[in-house]
Amino acid sequence: KEILEKHHELFTLQWEGVIGNMCVPSQAEWEQLLTNCSAFLFYGMERFMSHVLLNWLVAMNIPKCHLVILLDLVRSLQSYQRITNSDIHKNCLYIALERPTETAMILSLTGVRSVIAIHWYTTLQENAERLEILFENLLSFGKTTGETVHILRK
Numbered sequence: 233k234e235i236l237e238k239h240h241e242l243f244t245l246q247w248e249g250v251i252g253n254m255c256v257p258s259q260a261e262w263e264q265l266l267t268n269c270s271a272f273l274f275y276g277m278e279r280f281m282s283h284v285l286l287n288w289l290v291a292m293n294i295p296k297c298h299l300v301i302l303l304d305l306v307r308s309l310q311s312y313q314r315i316t317n318s319d320i321h322k323n324c325l326y327i328a329l330e331r332p333t334e335t336a337m338i339l340s341l342t343g344v345r346s347v348i349a350i351h352w353y354t355t356l357q358e359n360a361e362r363l364e365i366l367f368e369n370l371l372s373f374g375k376t377t378g379e380t381v382h383i384l385r386k
Contacts, residue, residue, distance in 0.1 A: 278312075300349075
């Protein structure tokens with residue numbers, strides 16, 4: 233919330249989404265957010281694809297979305313238990329499609345133009361630092377996504 237407040241004046245008036253852990257977005261809410269945005273940010277626990285239905289996502293057409301930023305792969309005991317219970321009902325191929333590279337490919341096939349995603353498990357603090365760097369460079373300094381990813385890699 234601090235990062236969003238710091239950069240709130242650089243956002244458009246159309247900024248919308250779900251913040252906090254008070255409610256879990258429905259598949260319809262995920263669809264509305266993804267189809268009506270030019271940029272989408274997911275900052276959450278476990279794999280992004282564990283929150284949306286794969287069959288639903290691959291059927292989507294979201295060409296207006298220029299950028300998806302996935303700051304996921306954070307694990308806590310509670311999130312690990314949730315994902316383990318969820319994964320029991322999935323086959324190995326389905327779980328494999330939820331990995332970062334496969335997720336980026338699926339999003340590209342739906343029309344997303346650029347995907348920024350991490351590929352390893354991390355902490356909320358490390359993702360908060362990444363988000364700060366992303367917002368500073370993309371919004372404050374006007375750098376390209378490529379320049380910003382290069383800065384993140386350092």
